[in-house]
Amino acid sequence: MDYLSGLPKHILHDILAKLPSKDAAKTIALSKAWKDTWFSFPYLSVDCGDFITKHDVPIKNSYRFSKIDILIDYVTKRMLRLCDQGLAIKQFLLDLKYSLHPPHGSQSHDVDHWIQMASENGVEVLELCLPISIGSIKEDIWYDLPLCVIEAKSLTELGLVGGIRVDKKNFNHSMKFSSVKLLSLGQVLFTHEGVIEHLISHCPLIEHLIVDYCCVYNHLSTEGPRVEMNCFLKSLFLNGLQKLKEVELRGIEETHIDLPNLENIWYSESKSDGFGLNFDSCTKLRCLCISYWSAPTIADKWFLELFSKYPLLESLELCDCSTSEKINIISSQLKVLKLQDCPNLIEVNIDAPNLLSFEYHGYKYRYYDYRNPVIYFSRDSNQLEVSVFTNLHFREFYTLSKFFENIPRKILASLSLFIDQLPNDRYLPALLVSSTPPAPSIKHLEFITPSVTNREAPFGPLMNFLFSSCFPRAISFRGCYRPYAFIEFFYEMLMGSRKGECFCSSGDRKCWWHALKIVRISYSCSFMVDENADFKGVLDELRRSGGMDSITFSLEL
Template identity: 55%
Template sequence: MDRISAMPKAILHDILARLPHKEAAKTIALSKTWRDTWYSFPNLFVHWAYFFTKDDVPLGKSHRLGKSRRLGKSHMFSGLDNLIDYVTKRLLGLCDQGLALEEFNLNLGDLVDPALVSFHLDQWIRMAGEIGVKVLGLNLSSDYGRWDLPLCAIEAKSLTKLHLGNGIRIGQEFLKHFMKLSSVKMLSLTHVLFAHERIIEPFISHCSLTEHLTMYHCYIYNHLSREVPLESLFLHGLQKLKEVDLTGIQEVHIDSPNLENLCYTTLNCNAPFKLNFDSCTALRSLILIHLQNIANVDKWFLELFSKHPFLESLEILGCSMPERIDISSAQLKVLKLTFCSNLKEVNIDAPNLLSFYYHGADKPVISFMRSSDLLKVRVVTDVDFEHFYSLRESIWNIPQKILASLSLFIKRSFLEYGYAYLPELQVSSIPPSIKHLVVRVPDPDHQALYGRLMNYLFSSCFPKRISFTCGDHYNDTFIEFFYDMLMGSKKEECHCSSSDTKCWWHALKIVEISSSFMTNQNMDVKDMRDVWQLFCDEKATFRLEL
């Protein structure tokens, strides 16, 4: 007896919602019950890949029905006909049953010119609004002419989330029509074209309940009727606005006192930009990406935390910085610096900081004036022989309290650049301990230098855990070497002094090998080699204890 099919339709709908869209659609072949369940399912997801293949020839404006068939493109039009028939039947089925539409997402990709389906698009949007659509997402082709968004798209009183993507134009008629997007809480505009810049402000401002706004590389017509990037944006009067994500706008002014999260990426990282969010005093998270030539950075950092006293998370990615920055905040909990050029010194005075992340090729000196006992530090960097001593100096200058939470990820081995003659290194004492060290395995061609490489690493820091990743090549020879070195068979190669103070090698007590694929047992080197041969992305992880 099929007990699942006998369950209430609400439960069957919940099952469909948990399946990938394409797999959920296949349930119509199981039985009449599942077919009826599918056609009453309130979520409608339509993706071009369900009806076409990547090898299909695009249907452009010149590829009309008769001509395309003469050219042998009937398969493509068959796919388009199936898509149109499928969407229309699904919407009519919900309408006939008096059921509401929770979500309608349509993605036509780059295969279909919106002009070929514009009539149906208008019809679908109208029908979706009539049956109470709550979430509407439209992503059309970016290679052909744009489809004009119909006014009925903004008249659905039930609409709470609206995403407009490629191939969509918001026309002049929106200037004359009273906006009715008062129920929309989440608005996302990606590669959307506005017929006039005066449309943008009323279009957004009439979304008075909007809490989340995303704008990604939108355009307007200039006086020559050409599409040009949107250059400026003024957001004001949105009292409910909590999150803003903007990309590709050089001048931004935000006046939203309840804004909590802001992410901003410039259009042209080499051009001047203006970003004013001074009135957003409730801001808690700020992400800045690809900003260059920030004027008066020291003053900017100082004023940032005084103007936004609740700021807890700050992330700066790909920005041009001065050689030294000072960050002082009693509220800051998360700080991320990723590929910030020119940076040589970072001074952090944040007693409540819980997480610090640095990723970049440079090796700035990072100092913590005050820090929390719960702080976790993660550093991801490239290291070759040329940068070794700066790495060693940076680590040895960090207080042990901070080092105990440090996870260091070295993406490039010292041997990558062919330094055939690394000088000998005298290791006469145990270096400072860190939480975790991750290193990309060196090239198999440098076996003679493995021991010297590890001496260099362990003279900088002693990790409680050390992991090795394959990188671009598989090398179990190095893992076997390292295992033998830890287990003592190569201790005669140690260069520590003959005094009572011994190096990490002699002080080592416990060595354990682990893998996420074999968590219930302590592995040996053979187990690790077998796992690594099957899963090249797997890490060989050693737990060490002095």
């Protein structure tokens, strides 16, 4: 008996909502109950990639009309069926990223019609993704946001991405964004600087705001209004939004935030000749993430003042930021710290007794030169875990060892290494034996390696050295191209069939795999995760795909 089909319809809808769109659509073949469920499903997600690919679009800016017509017919019928039954369209997601340009002409009329139907039938979540048109001076390739969106009372989430234009004249009408809690604007064109602030200010219940490289007309152009790559928003002022907890801001030259209740800020600057973020009044700030902050340099004084100004700050992330050579992180509240690609750092002193997670990503100074600062921990929590992502050239094992000297060995949880180059010569084993072990007893060792065309190459001796030194509990390989020959070699080494490569005689300790008892394999790619994979099956999949996302060997010693 099919008990699943007999479940209440709202539960079946919840099941469909958790499935990819293609898989959800296939359920109509299961039974009449599932077919009825699909046709009453109030979540409509349309990705033109399911109908059209980049290869389907001819060079002369036109579609293969049979496929675009199929898409239009599919969406229209789904919409009309829901409307005819008097059912709400709770969610409408329309992704037309494979189009050559935003819809125009008859296609624009169809999109207008869909959005109108959704708006009139209680749409709560509306997301519209169109091709990006920044850099074009053509007026007719921008899709004008319909007035019905501005007037939709039921919206709780609105996402606009790509070649969408929001005109100032729309705001002559009363806005109905009183229920919007999430507003996401990416690469959207505004006809006037004040339009975006006007839009945001009419969302009194907004909790999460994303502004990602939006732009305005360049009215100074002698050729008339045009859109250029340098026309990103000059400024944004946020105030008076009592419910707003999170903001993500990218590509704005100057931002002023006067929101005492704000808790999270993600900020990426758009220029290199000044500091454009002011958030002094955000005294309840808990998370601060700053990226691409190049000028002025973040001095040590900034860090010392940061934690006194914002006593609740628990998470700090700096990515590709220009800092002083020496910084001090002193906080009894900080729990998460991440430093990534900060080129000037030479020394980092961390005094954070409640820190739970520290993540460091090395900076690439030159093609084969990676700078890792000296990192000191004055006090550390018993729960602290340190994760390191760095690059390794075969001549620089000693720098890796020096980097780990001041990091307590008990807290190093994972180490990810990108192997730039290894020589295929007879001197490598001797070089490895003479090097100092990097760090013992880590939980996870990950390799991000370039293409490996043969089975052993020079990677066998390197891995034997690192694994003997680190005693990892899990070993992952990620980012390889056509890696199956090397993975097969590594698996055979794990299983003890290649003991002729053993380096036991070069030191007092036994090779690490001598104590190895159990090997488990997990494999993940873009469409599946298998926690208990069969190695032969994984190898066959690698041969078919030519690559992988990640393969992990879990070890029990």
